[in-house]
Amino acid sequence: MLRATDHAHLLIQPVLYPGAWAVDATVGNGHDTLFLAQQVGPTGRVFGFDIQAEALASARPKLAGLSHVMLTHGGHEHLARDLPDEAKGKLTAVMFNLGYLPGATKGVTTSIASTLSALAQALDCLAVGGRITLVLYPGHPGGAEEAAAVRAYADDLPAGFAAALCVRIKPLRPAPELLVIEKHR
């Protein structure tokens, strides 16, 4: 069975091409970062963010030799500040995989305030035709509230953006979800 993260790759892939610029807002173990880096190739750019040094240490070996990947040890709520100016309006893909670092303590998770702040900044940086994927996990403590907050945010997007709840993985309970936001003009 495909996981929500696999569906995220399938739905973000159409906006990735050699030379594209992308963000992994939650690097974790680096699977999404590596996927983005492979899709955009050495002429593209991938900017990755994570607040946990442990996550970046886990991701780095997968990304060895990929000089078009830039990792920041810091929160995605500083996305706009930490991206180069040229990235504004140029990103075709931003991926969020919320929750906690698989294999680590569940004490550090994404949070509503920083996720919504980062999401708003990602909207500002997106190119026309660009997409944002968010994998939501309602199953861990605080996860249901965070998923509800993201869904509510997506129900009230600024003009020019559209959102779709694309996937709800059953029979897992509570089911992980994939939400996709697209900038259409």
Ligand SMILES: C[S@@+](CC[C@H](N)C(=O)[O-])C[C@H]1O[C@@H](n2cnc3c(N)ncnc32)[C@H](O)[C@@H]1O
């Ligand atoms: C589910 S994991 C990401 C998995 C990752 N995409 C992968 O492919 O392995 C969520 C990650 O979000 C990170 N995180 C939590 N709050 C964050 C924040 N404010 N900014 C950036 N990353 C954050 C956690 O440290 C954790 O590594």
